[in-house]
Every structure is written in structure tokens, then in C-alpha cells.
Amino acid sequence: MDAYKAITTKRDTRSYTDEPIDPEVMRRVLQAGRMAGSSKNTQPVRLIATQDKAWMEELATCGKFSDPLKAARAAVAIVCAPDGSDFDAGRAAQNMMVAAWNEGIASCPTSVHDQDCGRGKLGLPEGWRVVVIVALGHPDPKVPMSLNAKRRPWEEYVRWERWGEPVASSQ
Amino acid sequence: MDAYKAITTKRDTRSYTDEPIDPEVMRRVLQAGRMAGSSKNTQPVRLIATQDKAWMEELATCGKFSDPLKAARAAVAIVCAPDGSDFDAGRAAQNMMVAAWNEGIASCPTSVHDQDCGRGKLGLPEGWRVVVIVALGHPDPKVPMSLNAKRRPWEEYVRWERWGEPVASSQ
Numbered sequence: 001m002d003a004y005k006a007i008t009t010k011r012d013t014r015s016y017t018d019e020p021i022d023p024e025v026m027r028r029v030l031q032a033g034r035m036a037g038s039s040k041n042t043q044p045v046r047l048i049a050t051q052d053k054a055w056m057e058e059l060a061t062c063g064k065f066s067d068p069l070k071a072a073r074a075a076v077a078i079v080c081a082p083d084g085s086d087f088d089a090g091r092a093a094q095n096m097m098v099a100a101w102n103e104g105i106a107s108c109p110t111s112v113h114d115q116d117c118g119r120g121k122l123g124l125p126e127g128w129r130v131v132v133i134v135a136l137g138h139p140d141p142k143v144p145m146s147l148n149a150k151r152r153p154w155e156e157y158v159r160w161e162r163w164g165e166p167v168a169s170s171q
Numbered sequence: 172m173d174a175y176k177a178i179t180t181k182r183d184t185r186s187y188t189d190e191p192i193d194p195e196v197m198r199r200v201l202q203a204g205r206m207a208g209s210s211k212n213t214q215p216v217r218l219i220a221t222q223d224k225a226w227m228e229e230l231a232t233c234g235k236f237s238d239p240l241k242a243a244r245a246a247v248a249i250v251c252a253p254d255g256s257d258f259d260a261g262r263a264a265q266n267m268m269v270a271a272w273n274e275g276i277a278s279c280p281t282s283v284h285d286q287d288c289g290r291g292k293l294g295l296p297e298g299w300r301v302v303v304i305v306a307l308g309h310p311d312p313k314v315p316m317s318l319n320a321k322r323r324p325w326e327e328y329v330r331w332e333r334w335g336e337p338v339a340s341s342q
Binding site for chain 1: 172173174175176177178179181182183199201202203204205206207208210212214216217218219220221223226250256257258259260261262264265266268269270272273274279280282292293294295296302303320321322323325327328329330331332333334335
């Protein structure tokens with residue numbers, strides 16, 4: 001699908017069917033994360049993927065709102081080096097989620113509130129952290145995709161030149 | 172262009188031609204940022220855009236490696252609320268940069284090392300920060316796009332189940 005359409009119709013979605021994710025689709029999702037740019041090409045991010053339901057349930061115990069992981073067909077932990085930025089992690093995650101949606105796969109990032117839990121289970125080296133774990137699966141057709149999910153008005157979200165300028169100033 | 176192609180061929184690019192960016196393309200780029208998901212839909216990000224060359228030169232003084240801003244035809248500051256995450260800022264920025272590339276527009280995030288400078292010039296409210304300023308422009312055809320920019324090997328970047336497991340373990 002056209003990139004603009006994929007980007008603007010992607011919604012964070014928490015309910016999935018039991019249908020497995022095609023291995024080639026998983027490969028594309030992971031490759032999309034790998035190709036994300038990073039500060040000075042330092043590539044501080046790594047991906048730890050799983051399609052093991054029991055393992056996803058286990059990882060879900062490290063977050064407060066991890067129900068999407070229990071419902072997911074795949075999960076990808078976005079882990080980051082000690083000196084890496086969450087900004088670069090967000091770039092990789094968004095690439096993955098848009099690439100997934102391009103293949104009809106819905107997704108949602110879940111927070112890892114207990115970092116000791118997440119780091120320990122994933123066996124991360126000293127100082128590395130789990131930024132989020134992305135849940136993935138075919139969207140449950142019974143659950144609305146909230147395609148009309150509210151966004152702040154354009155005039156509030158987009159400004160020109162300075163914070164206080166109205167949108168009309170330079171368009 | 173297909174979303175997967177746009178995502179995997181986008182490279183952070185620092186040299187641009189003088190050709191202006193079409194207003195409809197700018198609108199799409201900004202809308203792509205606006206539609207990015209965020210933690211609990213808190214939408215902590217705002218965009219401050221400019222196409223004013225003198226203003227971009229001025230903003231470039233707040234970073235150490237801001238030459239792309241001086242060469243750019245447009246710039247978008249990704250600013251974030253005090254309790255917002257750089258992860259969500261990364262999601263919005265990546266949406267914008269992929270949407271731009273989908274229209275043939277190259278881009279590069281630039282860091283704002285002097286936050287007082289960036290916050291002051293942009294007139295941000297107390298506690299808000301500039302995460303990056305994204306430079307945008309038509310790619311300079313004389314400068315290689317580094318389409319073969321090195322990425323860490325797949326086996327290093329992608330792991331399965333746990334940090335130590337080789338990629339073959341569950342594929």
C-alpha cells in the first residue's frame with residue numbers, strides 16, 4: 001500500500017486474532033526496524049522477537065498494561081544500548097509498525113514498567129534497557145480499529161516559525 | 172510508493188537542492204507526524220515548521236552538527252511536553268521522514284545541543300524541549316545517498332526469545 005496511506009491509517013491496536021503471522025511478513029517487519037536511521041549511524045537498537053505464546057505471557061508480567069502481549073501472535077522487544085536514545089528506538093519501532101500495517105498486521109507498543117524483570121528475562125547485557133515491547137497480530141475484526149481516534153486539532157499540533165504563531169502565518 | 176520500499180530505502184540525507192517543497196507535500200509530511208500513535212494517546216508532541224531560510228540558519232546555531240538545516244528547504248522542530256517520551260517523538264519523526272521520502276523529499280534529524288537556545292528561539296512553554304529539528308529538501312543528486320549505508324548484520328540486530336539466542340532458533 002502507498003506509504004502515506006499506511007502511515008496515516010495505522011492505529012495502535014490491542015486485539016488480535018489467532019491467525020499466525022507469515023514468516024516473510026515477520027522478516028519484513030524486522031528488516032524495517034533494522035533499516036531505520038539513527039544518530040550518527042550508531043545503531044543503538046536491537047530487536048528481540050518471539051512468536052512463542054508462553055514466552056509472550058511471561059514477558060507480559062514485566063508491564064502494567066501488557067494485555068496486548070497476551071493476545072499477540074508475535075512480539076518484538078525494542079532494546080537499546082546504554083548511550084542510545086529512545087528517539088532512535090521510536091524510529092525503529094515506527095518503521096516496524098508501519099511495515100506491519102502495510103501487510104495488514106496490527107500492532108501496539110507496550111511499556112516495560114519493571115525494567116529489572118524485562119532485562120532479566122531477555123538476558124540483556126549490563127546497562128541495556130527495554131524501551132518497549134511491540135505486540136503484533138492480525139487485527140480482531142470484532143474490535144473497532146478506532147480509525148477515527150481523536151488527534152489534536154491541526155492548528156494546535158502544527159505551528160509555524162514559533163510556538164505562538166498561528167498556522168496561517170507562512171502557508 | 173509501497174510503504175515497505177519507502178521505509179527500507181529512506182536514508183538520512185544531509186545535502187539538498189534549492190528546489191522548494193510543494194505545499195501539499197509539506198502538508199502530508201506534517202499530517203504524517205500528527206497521525207503517529209503515542210503512549211495512551213497522550214499526544215505529547217508538537218511540530219514547529221518553517222520554510223524561511225534565515226530562520227533555519229538561526230535555528231542551526233543551537234546545534235553542533237546543524238549544517239543540514241542551513242542547506243534545507245524546510246525544517247520541522249519536533250517538540251515534546253515535559254512528561255512526553257522521546258520514543259513518541261521518534262515515532263512522529265519517522266512517520267514524517269518516510270512520508271517525505273515517499274514524495275522524493277530527503278531528510279535528516281539534527282540535534283539541538285543547546286536546549287536553552289532552541290527553547291528560547293522557538294518560544295516553548297516551560298518544561299517543553301526540542302527533541303530534534305528535521306531538515307528536509309530535494310536530495311542533491313551530486314551527493315551519493317549512501318543507499319548501501321552499512322547496517323549491523325541481521326544476526327547481530329535481530330535475536331529470538333533472548334539476547335543470546337541465534338536467529339535460527341525459532342525461524
